[in-house]
Amino acid sequence: MSSTPPPAAAALLPGDLSLLLHHLDSAPPQSQAAAEEAMRHPQLCVALLRAAPLQGDEADLRAALARRLQDAGADVLRAWQLLSVDSPTLSQACQRQALMTAECARHLAIESAYPRPDDAFLCGLLRELGHSGSSTLRDGAMNAAGLARACGAAQPLIDALELEAALDEHISNAHPLTALLWSAVRLGASAEAAEDPRLGALTALPAGTLLALRTDVAFLAGNLPTAPAEAPPASVQMPAALQYAALRGLLRGALGDCNGAAALRRLRYGSALVFGLPAPLLLTTGTDGHLLPPALDDHPASRWITELGLRGDDERSIIALAARSGTATRMRIGDEAPRCPQDWQLARWLQAPGIACLPLPRLGSGPCVAVLPQYGDSALPTPGVQAAFAAFAAQALSVLEQETSRRAALEAVRNELESSQRARARALIHEASNPLTVIRSYLGLVEQRNAADTALLAELAIIGDELDRVAELVQRFASPPGTGGEHGETCDPGAILDELDRLCASALFGCRDIRFDVRKPATLPRLAMPGGVLRQILLNLYRNAAEALPPGGRFAVAAAGPLLVDGRQCLELRLVDNGPGLPPARIDDLFGKHPSDKGRAHAGIGLSIVGELLAQWHATLVCRSQPTLGTSYQILIPLENTPKSATLR
Incomplete structure (x- = not known):
């Protein structure tokens, strides 16, 4: 009972795997070194590939073997050795010849600039294992091709194995792997083949190069790991x-x-x-x-x-x-x-x-x-x-x-924690809604008492919108992550800059004797960012500037664009002040959470929130700051309907 095995002369069983097992037993396992050793074991190399055939994207044979050795583990290989004690195995001469042909094929591929020398190596290995014990060249070719299919080898490799018995003219006109295998088989079998003019014609290599190549390969194949020359006596074999x-x-x-x-x-x-x-x-x-x-x-x-x-x-x-x-x-x-x-x-x-x-x-x-x-x-x-x-x-x-x-237990714990968190969030929302409602009511009274003051009403409307935003943010605490979102995925940056100008010019900067300037074109393109997010980013940066600048300082905001950033159109916002500059610790970790030195009302997370919001909406911030000369922020925000994978042309 097995999965359509190709006919072969002997079972594919291991020789001495002690060094390979040592690599796998290391902490951590040395899979690459083990794979290097596995390529010296023709039978193991093929057996691993039969157990998990090659996939289309596995071009590196060593990496493919490393993955399979890691997946199989040292104990499975020990179990394999254990059952092989009483089983027939390929002779050492056959294994050495398989490695000889495989290495000849690989080196010929390298010398002739064939792009996949690992394919040539595997082709030579499979050829010798398939031909072992076969009565005719044709039978051996079919056996080797069957092994290649079982290993998931590419079709040109299978064809090369089947075409070995073809005429010389067919071999020279077939896929290059066919000529490489034909040459490797003959060069691996005898050093005299280096003088064969057919070999020189197929490989385009002089006889001296071919002979030197074979000498090097013979040394490699001579170091083949081997099992003990003789099996232990029957009296000491394991029951x-x-x-x-x-x-x-x-x-x-x-x-x-x-x-x-x-x-x-x-x-x-x-x-x-x-x-x-x-x-x-x-x-x-x-x-x-x-x-x-x-x-x-x-x-x-x-x-x-x-x-x-x-x-x-x-x-x-x-x-x-x-x-x-x-x-x-x-x-x-x-x-x-x-x-x-x-x-x-x-x-x-x-x-x-x-x-x-x-x-x-x-x-x-x-x-x-x-x-x-x-x-x-x-x-x-x-x-x-x-x-x-x-x-x-x-x-x-x-x-x-x-x-x-x-997993079911972890999911139950996760669900319980989420349920508990939502319950606590609802209680918090209930408590927070009361002062928000009171403030909203007082705003309504102020609006009624000053119905004729349109400028004041506009400012109160902005405050009311922000209170609504706070209420919405509080409500999100009761929802599972990912279920809430800003209303609208885009915004008009010009309108938001105008709104914040009215709100902050006197209330945030004028009262501190700080000059505040906003410069922008009459129209700006819409951004791929919700208005509430942009408003929160700018308010955090405005507030930081107002608190850092001394009286007489200057804070300027400018909008320009669009610019191409990594192939994507973006709006550029620049915020520049002439203050004392950022502390060195803050520059080294701009978006980290740092303890604030501004008093109890400040948590030191303003820039951290800015960084998270910018990353969430695929925007970028560049900061420049020098002591006594001030700080500038360059914010690059993608425009609406700009593909994330756009390329620069």
Whole structure:
């Protein structure tokens, strides 16, 4: 039972992995160094890629192996070694030749400026492993191409392996990888091939360069990590019962420090490397009696299975039978009508002509089962392998269930905290609404008593708008994050500058004998920022300037634009004063929260709020400040309907 394995002469089993395991056991794991070592183990390199085939964006073979080694973990590799003690493996000569051909292909690719030397390396590796034990060149080529497909190799690489037996003229006219492989095979087999004119013609390299290249590669291949030359005597080999007990202990340790996602990945690698099985689909019995995948399972068919409605007591289903009886079952899809439509559909979703079902130890509310795609007429695993695999899969399932419970508990705590916070916010709103209502009422009385004073009424209207804004801000405390927002996503900056001019010219600056100037064009483009946000930003900066400037100081505001900033049109606002300048600590951390030296009424968070609001609306602030010369702020705010990803042309 395995996932369409390509024919090969021997099992893909490891040699000596001690240095590689040392890298993985380091704290933190040295995955790149382990990957470098894995590339010296032809069988391990290919086995990892068969367990998790290459994806389209994985061009760097070393990085791809590092990810797979990190996901598999040292204990899974130890378990692999443990089961390989009594298994046939490729000869050291074959492994050395595979590395020789692979390195020749890589170095030829580098010398000829082929852009993907890792493809050439993998091509050479797969060629030798596929040809091992093959009776004819054609059979070896098909075996190697099958290995390449199982590893997720690119199509030109597969073609190069299949075309090795083609005519010379076909090889020279095919994709460059074909000629690289053909040349690497011959150069790796014999140093005399460096003098072959066909090799020189295909590689465009002189014989001297080819010979030097082969000499270097021979040195690399001569350092191939090897297993002991002879197997230990049968009398000291580990008994099967002890071997499987050790195996279960290693696999239990492999999942000991995993979260749900890592447990699923490690289960996939353990299934493929240790047991030679495809990744299983895990099903548990829900509280309603249905067989369901774990909530955190990322299998593509998980959602469909949830909708399938397969019950654990279904008498027609071999999946349910394996879960209930504790006995392994299997089924092949035939032309006749299926006995159980759910089993038939699940096999199709796994893209297999059949399924095998292995019972797992009970967890939680009922029986569990692992469903595996089955190809060909392979027999079920032996009882010892079944028991070890079931324990491994059950522990992975337990990790998933524990993480699901942990997430549910955290979500419950989060919901409780949010509910408590909203309740406190409502009480605060109730208390804060009373003084706001009183102030609003007094404003109404002042408006009535001064109905003829239009200038005063305009200023009172601004104060009333700000009181409404305060009330709105207070109301937001009772809403979950993200549910509230400013009214309107854009604003007219000219109108807001005029409004703040009327409000602040005398009340904030004139009373302190500070000269206040606002200069702007008659019309300004609308900004991609709510008016309330711009008003709050400017009021914070106005207030900071008024409190910092001495009598006789000057504070000027100017608007200009639009400007192009990183390809996006922005309005420029400049605020300049001639005060004492910012303290050095404030300049070093402009938007940080600093204790204020202005008294109890100041929290020291004005600029911090300005920074947060600017970042929220994708605006930018540039500050320049010098002692005794003053401070200037340049604010760049995106205009309305300007794409965030606009490019400068």
